[in-house]
Amino acid sequence: MKIAVVGGTGDCGQGFVKRWAGEHEIIIGSRRAEKAEVAAAELTSVLKSRGISAKIEGTDNSKAIEASDLVVLSIPYKFVESMTSDLKESYSDQIVISPVVPMTRRDNHFEYTPPAQGSAALLVRDLLPPSIKVVAAFHTISYAAFGDLNQILGGDVLIVGDDPRAKEVVSNLVWIVRDLRPLDGGPLEVAAQVEGLTPLLLNIGRLNKIKNAGICVI
Numbered sequence: 336m337k338i339a340v341v342g343g344t345g346d347c348g349q350g351f352v353k354r355w356a357g358e359h360e361i362i363i364g365s366r367r368a369e370k371a372e373v374a375a376a377e378l379t380s381v382l383k384s385r386g387i388s389a390k391i392e393g394t395d396n397s398k399a400i401e402a403s404d405l406v407v408l409s410i411p412y413k414f415v416e417s418m419t420s421d422l423k424e425s426y427s428d429q430i431v432i433s434p435v436v437p438m439t440r441r442d443n444h445f446e447y448t449p450p451a452q453g454s455a456a457l458l459v460r461d462l463l464p465p466s467i468k469v470v471a472a473f474h475t476i477s478y479a480a481f482g483d484l485n486q487i488l489g490g491d492v493l494i495v496g497d498d499p500r501a502k503e504v505v506s507n508l509v510w511i512v513r514d515l516r517p518l519d520g521g522p523l524e525v526a527a528q529v530e531g532l533t534p535l536l537l538n539i540g541r542l543n544k545i546k547n548a549g550i551c552v553i
């Protein structure tokens with residue numbers, strides 16, 4: 336599969352690239368192709384030093400999406416609406432993963448602050464053509480740990496979406512990461528329930544001194 340990581344130059348994006356590049360072709364997308372090319376070369380070298388042969392290239396976001404089977408929107412929430420609208424023409428029939436969390440810091444805690452559509456994932460679905468299958472996932476993974484290949488993550492990745500095959504594809508991407516388990520959380524309509532766990536986990540982590548807090552359903 337060809338996976339475009341839009342914002343693959345960022346903190347979370349690099350985690351997706353590192354974790355999946357041994358199994359899939361990765362195209363890092365950026366607003367600036369040169370920045371993506373540099374990130375691709377760096378990550379290829381990091382993986383090579385660990386004996387992982389990876390095919391990673393870097394280009395602008397538009398070309399990355401056009402060439403892909405699956406797109407990860409690894410960009411901050413505040414740019415999601417403009418970026419998705421601007422890049423709409425680049426999409427055809429991809430699966431789109433949204434790990435995006437709309438949240439606001441207030442005093443010493445984080446609050447979930449979704450758009451009028453109800454969640455970031457529903458906003459993305461509304462902006463993209465109906466042929467695009469949006470799946471929301473990976474919100475409760477600590478990306479500090481995700482990007483560190485020495486860390487064994489553990490825990491569950493909650494996946495919500497309306498297309499069973501798209502959810503299966505995303506589940507298989509979760510299984511690639513050692514000790515992570517995918518769990519089907521229902522239709523995309525309930526994405527707010529999953530997105531809202533991120534600020535909760537951040538607050539729990541800070542108040543209880545838990546580093547890289549995640550979710551595990553028992």
Ligand SMILES: NC(=O)c1ccc[n+]([C@@H]2O[C@H](COP(=O)([O-])OP(=O)(O)OC[C@H]3O[C@@H](n4cnc5c(N)ncnc54)[C@H](OP(=O)(O)O)[C@@H]3O)[C@@H](O)[C@H]2O)c1
Nearest residue numbers: 342344345346347365366409410411412414435436474478
């Ligand atoms: N951090 C976590 O642990 C965590 C947990 C759960 C979910 N998430 C979600 O993961 C997503 C990515 O988070 P992140 O921490 O990786 O973000 P980030 O590092 O701040 O940004 C990711 C990329 O977004 C692009 N970007 C920056 N400013 C932009 C702008 N003005 N317009 C368009 N693109 C811009 C940049 O790529 P280019 O400059 O290359 O274009 C940047 O590398 C977010 O939606 C976040 O809610 C994060």
